[in-house]
Amino acid sequence: MPLQRDASPRMASMLLTTYRALGAAANPLLRVFHRRRVKSGKEDVSRREERFGRASVARPQGRLAWIHAASVGEANAVLPLVRATIERGFKVVMTTGTLTSAQVVAQIELEGLIHQFVPYDTLPNINRFLDHWQPELAITVESEIWPVMITELERRKVPLIVINGRMSEGSFRNWQRVGGLARSVFGALKMVVAQSDADAERFKRLGVASAVNAGNIKFDGKAPSFDPEAVQELQQRIGQRPVWVAASTHPGEETQVLETHRLLTRAFPTLLTIIVPRHPKRGQLIAEEIAGFGLSVAQRSKGEEITPDTDVYLADTLGELGLFYKLASIVFVGGSLVPIGGHNLLEPAQLHCAIISGGNTTNFAAVYRQFNREGGALKASNPVELAAAVERLLNSPEETEQLAVKAAELVAAGAGALNQTLEALEPFLRQETSRQRTKGEV
Template sequence: MSNGLASVALTAYRWAGVAAYPLAGAFLAIRAAKGKEDKSRKLERFGYASVERPAGPLAWVHAASVGETLAVIPLLRELRRRQIQVLLTTGTVTSAEVAARRVGGDIIHQYVPLDVKPAIKRFLKYWKPDIALSVESEIWPATIMELRRRHIPQVLVNARISERSFDSWRRHSGIAEIIFGQMALVVSQTDIDAERFRDLGAWPVSISGNIKVDSEAPPCDEAVLAHYAQQIGKRRTWVAASTFEGEEKAAVMVHRALKAHTGILTIIVPRHPERCDELEKTMTEKGLVVARRSRNDPITDETDILLGDTMGEMGLFLRLTEIAFLGKSLTDKGGQNPLEPAMLGCAILSGPNVENFRETYQKMVKAGAARMVRDPEMLAKAVHFLSNNDIPRHKMMDAGTECLQEMRGALAATIKGLEPYINPLTVKARLQPRAAQV
């Protein structure tokens, strides 16, 4: 696609957004009915602010959901340490709750405005950010073009791009060059990500590693953890985490294969909890006893499956086991990030389809922290072996901890890349009258 046609396509996108804007209320109402929007704060999605803008330089940081929010928390704290005000936007209710718990008193949170011109213009006119930082792979064309019009530097941090997304962008190379060419800086996670962003027109591009490695382990309610640990007792456990369709069936197959020999408790945490009613029905029809976290069902000696059907509690489920299988890797493609299980001392198992985290898995497999399984039978054998052999399991757990230590430093590399943009803001903040900073 030529640059001329790409410009026409982007203009059409912006005007299509304007035309669809009157329907946005109905769209958000449907999402709110499903629990995906906060009804009391829906105006924020149209760019209306719900709190006062603080005085002084302000960095707008956008993290789409829980994973990105947790990853960027160390960066948010570093910006505040440098006396820069931080506005964090997210797109999900759960990520807003995580932000409130982890950094709520130190930053401003708003829901991200819709990527339509009226909403984003209203948002930027009020907040007047000095820099806009997006996390991982958040690309919104109308927002990017409006930021360019206002000469606000745009930086993509902890940036990654999957092979599928890269191929899609390449098919629209003219649009990609315009969009990625607006970035003042892209700080990518891996060499492969950096190469892909450069091919799409981004410049300059640096490599930091994954800042999630420098973040804290996912939290959990200690009282709830103690409650479940007491009920589970000495039973062996394993977790199938962030599973997609078909992988729960595989987890059930593993459980049925191991149950008679080990009395194991299987914890299944689907990536999309709304599927859990149907999953529970299927499992009970197979004669399995299912406990659901959302109902606070007790774990008894007869319980086969603990169904993790809540959002934002992966830290709890991973702390209940030492063996974690990560989904979207057997029956789907892309894989899930192994960093959080490694932080919590789990031996990691995954299917072979981990394109989105290939370099991370390569490092962990090489270090002995992770193993790849090709099918449910191989998964069952791996879970059985690890649950019955303490020394190999603990070696994997220790290797994960050591591998994380070697991978740390991404936050420092990210800050170094951002210094030309944030150092002037720190100077500006320090020159303000003290009263204006309150």
Template sequence: MKGRPLPVPLRIYRGAAAAATLLAPAWLNYRISKGKEDPARIGERRGFTKVERPRGPMIWVHGASVGEIVSVLPLVERLMGRGFAILLTSGTLTSSRIAARRAPRGVIHQFVPLDAPAFVRRFLDHWKPDLALLAESELWPNLMTELDRRGTSVVLVNGRLSLRSSERWKRLPKSARALLSRVDLCLAQTQDDGARFKALGAPRVEVVGNLKFDVPAPPADGATLARLQTAIAYRPVLLGASTHPGEDEVLIEAHKQLRNELPDLLTIIAPRHPERGADVHALAQGAGLTAVQRSRAPLPPADTDIYVADTIGELGLFYRLAGVAFLGGSLVRHGGQNPIEAAKIGTVVLHGPHIWNFGAVYGRLDAERGAIPVADAADIARFAFASLTDPEFQEDTAHAARRAVDLLGGALERTLNAVDPYLLQIRLEGK
């Protein structure tokens, strides 16, 4: 199928991406040296694979990173239950490890190819997906162009478009319309997201809610949890979850402020990027505290002040250990991390002011008093103390958080209902 013409900026992008193909090996080797790529699977980033395509209809589901992958896993499971083979792709090393641990058995995971015409063509020629489900806002020009040429239906699931991104795309209205016109159906998280997609040229938009609300609480290995609980015993636990540079120091200061009232306090800091574990460890030691990295010690010794959780896929453990958690990316201008998993487990959530990535979620949690805004170490110390010493306050806050999350659920069923016509079409064409 011949694709539709592209506006000049997108043609320039395609040309530049094609020219840069020769530089891809050097770029990928650099990323390997930084620990950001899997050297054993680096060919996947250029569209190569050692995995055979299974026979029959296949649905391709793509999420950029950890958050997107976690949000689409319940959808993947339901699609597999209907008999479809699933190709799941992502772009980060951490998300690949999450997929390996949590995706249903039989799902094929691949790294998404770099957005160069030759790589994307090679990828699509091999996998030949019957339907592409792209999470949130993964609309890469070469990818969309090649899917369009093949006549592959594209559904944007859990669609999200921030005001900032929308304003940027408005500077290139023809390019935005060209990309979005190649999306058969856009399933937006919120009314605001839907309005922005429509304004930029998406032909069909439905607001179905946020799939993240339907994600089950993150799992935790029972034996590992029991060992940690035994090692921690009756110590109160404060968690810093998915922290970013500039926030670890604040948590360390909050710990120091709390020690006067809670001398047995254990603070667990789980950096958003585990490779920062050594840096967090050094910060804690520099502040005169006893620090241990989980990558070096599977259990915290009794005299540990700061336990640095520099591992992957274990937040479910730490949410269950902690009575209260500060969610990172919110004291620095990152936009916040997803609070839904913590809320479902019943951990009290503290967050800073920079939460635009999950603005609607935090707005509802704050309105229901299921999360607590903080501005600095003193705030964290004050509300952590209340959560760790007042069982009624902790339970009321946790209950409010669960109630808010439950009220916002249902996006999974609405998403499945919306894609049902595409699934039916695939089955009819396969007969």
């Protein structure tokens, strides 16, 4: 289906101008929005001005690339590319949009890497950011498409490349409705290195001149780390109790997990459910909800230990998913029973887990379809179905092992996207940009 023709270049220009004007006018409202996010624990108030394009550190000398990854999964997946970019003589300013992802990047000891929060996509904010950092190259991960950012980079002749590009059918149809604007935005991209042939084709139909399929770089990610001594200590406390993990859960999802726990205790009275929330700062609210179900909770952030009376262990700490994936062989991957789009199932697969998800998995749609189709994961759409899936696996260690083995095989088979992505990027990482050459000629 071709782009709609009723959005002429003039109309596209008007839409983009309107978007820019509304964004600039909305800056005061964005400050109110930011204050509310601070109160809910989703922003770092001490770094507020980064959201408005004001850098908190000086720009280093030499070539600099801007790499943007929205959240934790994208940040972890892109780290090998960050290292490769630095090895080729660049400094890297890496932006993320969430507090958790910022904390993850802060733990990385890599010379030449600077972290900043991504600025809101308004003309004043983006211009302040670009005036300060003056990148020679810009790379964004997956589906982060911001019109002002893209068009300002084009105006400054800074090549912008989307890697691990993902374009859902729904997003594609939405962009088609503003065909001329889509061509203005996507035509400004230098290249898209997509996750699949279908994604590459959608980007091309929206106006990207060069779009290639390299696969999903998340298949090449390192398995989550864990402390073997911590695993052993927790295993000793759990003993022979049946256990399962609900990982990366969101508001409204913990309720369904607790309902699942209640259903499962009919068959498994000594069951231990481990909840690892996506945002650990919600820990106290979740603990109160667990208590409201009449269940006993031990909260890891408070140093509370698992006892024989503990119904739910609340792992409200940062960076310990690997520990709990290693601890339990049955994992429900959250963000999928609520309209979030699901989270990364490749990480539990790497640590030999049998995986269950809800039905809302648009963020990893192709990967989940493959795993469901080829026997690498199970699907459950509500607490009754989730309880049935967990009960089935608890009663059948053989099936649990088969699921885990198949998931690990699928991860291994999907590896190689990172090397293909680096090959596609090599001309941009190796050669001087036209902007650099212009500087040298002045």
